[in-house]
Amino acid sequence: MSGNIEHLFSASGRALLGLYFFLAGGLNKMFNFQSHSDYMAEHDINLIPFLLTTTMLIQLIAGATLIIGYQTKVSAFLLASLTLAISLGVHDFWTMPAEELQTAHEAQNFIKNMGIMAGLLVCAGLGGGQWSLDNLISRELQRN
Numbered sequence: 001m002s003g004n005i006e007h008l009f010s011a012s013g014r015a016l017l018g019l020y021f022f023l024a025g026g027l028n029k030m031f032n033f034q035s036h037s038d039y040m041a042e043h044d045i046n047l048i049p050f051l052l053t054t055t056m057l058i059q060l061i062a063g064a065t066l067i068i069g070y071q072t073k074v075s076a077f078l079l080a081s082l083t084l085a086i087s088l089g090v091h092d093f094w095t096m097p098a099e100e101l102q103t104a105h106e107a108q109n110f111i112k113n114m115g116i117m118a119g120l121l122v123c124a125g126l127g128g129g130q131w132s133l134d135n136l137i138s139r140e141l142q143r144n
Contacts, residue, residue, distance in 0.1 A: 017079075017119055020063070072127050073123070093106035
């Protein structure tokens, strides 16, 4: 593949992951705080206001920095860690009866989250790529 296509794929994947957390994660929690609180309560999560607010802020801030490629490795690792914690705490399908629809729903969410976490770990390992703010800052620092 040519370099520009690789840079486009890297930047697009990074931005889509960031948008997922910023829009579907942080903004959704902000505007639907009570429904997310109720969902967490159904899963016997403690400290719901604190954890939900913290999660929302991490998703908004780290999602935005992932979109622009700033502090990409840190942001991606933070979101991957958060995704793992949420998956283990909320999408605990292994504690539910096998024949229920909710069990299948939670299993699907868990597996989806593992795929998202895999993409985040790739970003955490490789960084923001050529078309990122991290790269722009690095080039400017090398000039000076």
